[in-house]
Amino acid sequence: xxxxxxxxxxxxxxxxxxxxxxxxxxxxxxLPPDWRLVVIDRNSHMNHVYVFPRFTILPKHAPKAYIPxxxxxxxxxxxxxxxxxxxxxxxxxxxxxxxxxxSSTSLALSDDEEDDSRxxxxxxSVTSMTSHSVTFTRPCRRRDLSDSSASFASAHxxxxxxxxxxxDETIYFDYAVYALGSGMPDPVNVWSEHxxxxxxxxxxxxxxxxxxxxxxxxxxQKKAQQLKKAQRIVIVGGGALGIQFATDLKDVYPxxxxxxxxxxxxxxxxxxxxxHTAIVEGLDRLGVNVVLGxxxxxxxxEPEHLGLPKILRTDKGRQFEADLVLPCTGQKxxxxxxxxxxxxxxxxxxxxxxxxxxxxxxxGPVRPVGPRANTLERLSNLSLHAPPTPPASNRGSxxxxxxxxxxxxxxxxxxxxxxxxxxxxxxxxxxxxWQAEVAARNIIRLIERQEGRAxxxxxxxxxxxxxxxxxxxxxTAVTANGDEVKVSHEGVEDLQALIMWPSLNAQDLxxxx
Ligand SMILES: Cc1cc2nc3c(=O)[nH]c(=O)nc-3n(C[C@H](O)[C@H](O)[C@H](O)COP(=O)(O)OP(=O)(O)OC[C@H]3O[C@@H](n4cnc5c(N)ncnc54)[C@H](O)[C@@H]3O)c2cc1C
Numbered sequence: 001x002x003x004x005x006x007x008x009x010x011x012x013x014x015x016x017x018x019x020x021x022x023x024x025x026x027x028x029x030x031l032p033p034d035w036r037l038v039v040i041d042r043n044s045h046m047n048h049v050y051v052f053p054r055f056t057i058l059p060k061h062a063p064k065a066y067i068p069x070x071x072x073x074x075x076x077x078x079x080x081x082x083x084x085x086x087x088x089x090x091x092x093x094x095x096x097x098x099x100x101x102x103s104s105t106s107l108a109l110s111d112d113e114e115d116d117s118r119x120x121x122x123x124x125s126v127t128s129m130t131s132h133s134v135t136f137t138r139p140c141r142r143r144d145l146s147d148s149s150a151s152f153a154s155a156h157x158x159x160x161x162x163x164x165x166x167x168d169e170t171i172y173f174d175y176a177v178y179a180l181g182s183g184m185p186d187p188v189n190v191w192s193e194h195x196x197x198x199x200x201x202x203x204x205x206x207x208x209x210x211x212x213x214x215x216x217x218x219x220x221q222k223k224a225q226q227l228k229k230a231q232r233i234v235i236v237g238g239g240a241l242g243i244q245f246a247t248d249l250k251d252v253y254p255x256x257x258x259x260x261x262x263x264x265x266x267x268x269x270x271x272x273x274x275x276h277t278a279i280v281e282g283l284d285r286l287g288v289n290v291v292l293g294x295x296x297x298x299x300x301x302e303p304e305h306l307g308l309p310k311i312l313r314t315d316k317g318r319q320f321e322a323d324l325v326l327p328c329t330g331q332k333x334x335x336x337x338x339x340x341x342x343x344x345x346x347x348x349x350x351x352x353x354x355x356x357x358x359x360x361x362x363x364g365p366v367r368p369v370g371p372r373a374n375t376l377e378r379l380s381n382l383s384l385h386a387p388p389t390p391p392a393s394n395r396g397s398x399x400x401x402x403x404x405x406x407x408x409x410x411x412x413x414x415x416x417x418x419x420x421x422x423x424x425x426x427x428x429x430x431x432x433x434w435q436a437e438v439a440a441r442n443i444i445r446l447i448e449r450q451e452g453r454a455x456x457x458x459x460x461x462x463x464x465x466x467x468x469x470x471x472x473x474x475x476t477a478v479t480a481n482g483d484e485v486k487v488s489h490e491g492v493e494d495l496q497a498l499i500m501w502p503s504l505n506a507q508d509l510x511x512x513x
Pocket of ligand 1: 018020041042050124180182417418
C-alpha cells in the first residue's frame with residue numbers, strides 16, 4: 001500500500017462558529033491529501049448564540065447552547081469535485097431557520113482523528129496575523145498548573161482554566177478563512193471581561209474556565225438569578241435581541257415591569273412594515289412598555305449591576321428608573337487582527353472587512369452588491385480597487401520553514417466571512433454559513449488551479465433578501481423572508497436548539513461535556 005503523502009500546505013480557519021465551522025467542514029472533506037486544515041477558536045464548544053437571550057432567562061436549557069465540536073471535521077474522501085463545483089445557489093429563501101450542520105453520523109471520527117496530521121482543531125485565542133502566518137495562545141489546562149513540565153494541551157477541553165497563557169504559537173498558512181465574527185452585546189456576552197452580576201453573586205470566569213461549556217452554563221445560571229431578582233427592567237435597543245429579551249421576560253415573569261426603549265420610530269426597518277406591526281402587537285399583548293423615538297443620552301454607571309436604582313435619561317428629556325438596565329445595542333465586528341495586518345482592508349463606513357464577491361479580502365473599496373449596501377459606501381467606492389489576483393504563495397508551509405510573504409498587499413489567499421465581512425448582506429448566522437461555503441469552495445478551486453488540475457472560475461456570493469425570525473415570547477414568533485411576513489404560535493421553550501447539533505449523545509448535554 002502506498003503511504004499517504006505528508007501534508008505540506010496549510011489552510012487555516014480562524015473562528016469556528018456559523019461561518020468558520022461550515023468552512024472547516026467543507027475544507028476537511030475536500031482538501032487534497034497533501035494539504036492540512038487547522039481550525040482555531042477560543043471556545044471549546046460552538047456557542048449557539050441565537051438561544052443565548054432565552055437561556056439566560058430559562059437556564060435549564062443552557063447546556064444545549066454549547067455544541068461540541070466533535071464530528072465537525074469529516075474524513076476526507078478522494079477530492080470531492082461535487083463539493084468544489086456545486087452551483088452558487090444560495091438557498092436563503094429557505095431561511096431564516098438556522099442552517100443545520102449536516103448530520104455526520106456516518107462520518108463519525110474518533111477524537112484522535114480530529115487531531116490527525118491533516119486536520120487539527122485547536123482551542124486558542126488568535127492574537128495576530130501576517131499575510132502568511134497566524135499567532136495564537138492556548139489555554140493552560142488545570143492539570144498543567146500542578147505539572148512543572150506544563151505541557152500546553154490542545155482542543156476542546158472542559159478542564160481549561162480560562163487563562164489563555166500558553167506560549168505564543170505560530171502557524172504558517174497558504175490560505176486562510178477569517179471568521180472571527182463580532183462581539184456580543186453585554187447582556188449575552190459570555191466573554192465579557194467584567195460580567196456584571198447582582199451584588200452578592202460572584203462570577204469568576206477564570207475559576208470556571210473562560211471559553212468552556214462549563215463556564216458558559218454557569219454564566220447563564222448566574223444571569224438568570226440576576227434577571228429573576230430585578231423587578232423593573234429597562235431594555236435599551238429595539239433590535240432582535242432587545243425585542244426577544246423584553247417579550248421572554250414578560251412571558252416568564254408577567255409581574256415584572258419591563259420597558260423597551262428604541263431610538264427609532266420603527267422596529268426592524270430593513271424588513272416590511274408588517275414585521276414592525278407584528279412586533280408592536282406582540283409587545284403589547286405581553287404588557288411590555290414600549291418607548292419609540294427616544295435615544296438614551298445618560299446611562300447609569302453599571303447598568304447590569306443589581307443594587308442601587310438605575311437612572312436613564314433620553315434626548316426627549318424623559319427619565320426612567322430601573323433595577324436593571326440591559327444595553328442591547330449593536331455588535332462590533334472583530335476586525336482588529338485584520339486591521340493590524342492591513343488597515344486598508346477595513347471599510348471606514350461599516351468597520352467590517354472589505355471582501356470581493358468571491359469572499360477574498362480586498363485592500364481597497366469593493367463595489368457593494370447586497371441589498372443593504374448604503375449610499376456612503378457606494379460613494380466611497382467610486383474608485384474601485386483592482387480585482388483579486390490568484391494567490392502568490394506557492395510554497396510549503398511547515399511551521400518552521402515558511403518565510404513571510406513577499407507581497408504584503410496581496411491578500412487574495414485570505415478570505416473573510418460572516419459578521420466581520422462587508423458584503424451588503426445582513427449579519428446573520430445563515431449569511432455567514434453561505435458565505436463560508438463560497439469561500440471554502442473557492443479555496444479548493446484556487447488549489448486546483450495552482451496544481452494545474454482545473455481552471456474553474458471562482459464563484460461569487462450573492463446575498464439573498466434579508467430574512468429573520470424573531471420570537472415574541474415563548475410561543476409566538478414573527479418571520480420575515482423577502483416581502484413575506486408570517487406570525488406563528490408553535491414556539492417551544494428551547495427554540496429547538498438541538499437542531500444545530502451534528503450528532504447528539506446524552507452525555508453531551510452534561511454541563512461538563
Ligand atoms: C442574541 C443573538 C441572537 C441571534 N439570533 C439569530 C438568529 O436567530 N438567526 C440568525 O441568522 N442570526 C442570529 N444572530 C446573528 C448571528 O448570531 C451572527 O450573525 C453570527 O453569529 C455570525 O456568525 P460568524 O461565524 O460570522 O461569527 P460568530 O458567531 O461571532 O463567531 C466568531 C467565532 O470566532 C471566535 N473568535 C472570536 N475572536 C477570536 C479570537 N481572537 N481567537 C479565537 N477565536 C475567536 C469566537 O469564539 C466564535 O466562535 C443572533 C445574534 C445574537 C447576538
